[in-house]
Amino acid sequence: MLVDSFGRVATDLRVSLTDRCNLRCAYCMPPEGLDWLPKPELLTGEEIVRLVTIGVERLGIREVRFTGGEPLLRRELVEIVAAAAALRPRPQVSLTTNGIGLARLAEPLVRAGLDRVNVSLDTLDRDVFVRLAHRDRLRDVLDGLAAATAAGLTPVKVNAVLMRGVNEHEAAPLLRYCLDQGYELRFIEQMPLDAQHGWRRDDMITADEILGLLKESFDLTEDDPRERGSAPAELFLVDGGPQRVGVIGSVTRPFCGACDRVRITADGQVRNCLFATEESDLRAALRSGASDEELAQRWVAAVRGKKAGHGIDDPAFLQPSRPMSAIGG
Numbered sequence: 001m002l003v004d005s006f007g008r009v010a011t012d013l014r015v016s017l018t019d020r021c022n023l024r025c026a027y028c029m030p031p032e033g034l035d036w037l038p039k040p041e042l043l044t045g046e047e048i049v050r051l052v053t054i055g056v057e058r059l060g061i062r063e064v065r066f067t068g069g070e071p072l073l074r075r076e077l078v079e080i081v082a083a084a085a086a087l088r089p090r091p092q093v094s095l096t097t098n099g100i101g102l103a104r105l106a107e108p109l110v111r112a113g114l115d116r117v118n119v120s121l122d123t124l125d126r127d128v129f130v131r132l133a134h135r136d137r138l139r140d141v142l143d144g145l146a147a148a149t150a151a152g153l154t155p156v157k158v159n160a161v162l163m164r165g166v167n168e169h170e171a172a173p174l175l176r177y178c179l180d181q182g183y184e185l186r187f188i189e190q191m192p193l194d195a196q197h198g199w200r201r202d203d204m205i206t207a208d209e210i211l212g213l214l215k216e217s218f219d220l221t222e223d224d225p226r227e228r229g230s231a232p233a234e235l236f237l238v239d240g241g242p243q244r245v246g247v248i249g250s251v252t253r254p255f256c257g258a259c260d261r262v263r264i265t266a267d268g269q270v271r272n273c274l275f276a277t278e279e280s281d282l283r284a285a286l287r288s289g290a291s292d293e294e295l296a297q298r299w300v301a302a303v304r305g306k307k308a309g310h311g312i313d314d315p316a317f318l319q320p321s322r323p324m325s326a327i328g329g
């Protein structure tokens, strides 16, 4: 099992399939993009499947979430999902995506065994989308969302990040849209994980502010907190329910004590926290002929050293050198 020194058990594996993305969301990367990882440094599809297999069969991983960068850009995605879904015990297989291309891929992914999807949508206004993501792709995202529902990936979850002066006025309209379409919306506080290192605490729209903005238009009541478990979102019933909205207060309401996540980057590094400053290199071990048992032992050691919390409030906090797109959100 992947247990850290505080007794937390990692059962939820996030695997980044690529650091590349076809959007340039301002809270993540600069408009000109980044220097992408060279292809030889990326894990191959086979290497990814081998690590996921070790995680599921030997280390107690129960959920595998593919992310990035943009995972739909990874050519072998359908095959990788199928291989993960064929493992026993069968893990939950999910995807976090910006939705561009999902209109074409939702059905093949479901046939391959995909169980759930989170689609990122920060605005319903085409001009705001272009300003925020530096690409004119809102229509593709909305089509991807509709295709996810049609393919049976319900309840489709939507992730939104609000930025001050950019899209904060859209909190309530986004929720109204998601309720109408049957999507479950979660707002995520903006975290210091942008490549530009431009995050400022004062600019962040906090969980309290998000709730305040929503309460101007909706009646929110806290859902049973016992239902939350290790989930990062605090859930609220909207207008008496049953539909809900989530708020992920990663910065102001950290949930590190209940964290059950571990990550593998697209270049095969284990990260025991989004904000970790150290990584453990499984790719080098894998390529130098390590056995499954040796890889598992390295992974166990990497998780054991997980810190108690992300430390954003610590005066000595250092933003990780890898941005979110290269870690896998």
Ligand code: SAM
Pocket (backbone or CB within 6 Å): 021, 027, 028, 067, 068, 069, 070, 071, 096, 097, 098, 118, 119, 120, 159, 160, 161, 188, 189, 190, 191, 192, 193, 194, 324, 325, 328, 329
């Ligand atoms: N490209 C995919 C997507 O758009 O969902 C997957 C990767 S993306 C890094 C995963 C999630 O992280 C998205 O919902 C995105 O909004 C969120 N994200 C990226 N940078 C963030 C930041 N600085 N703070 C909070 N959330 C962030």
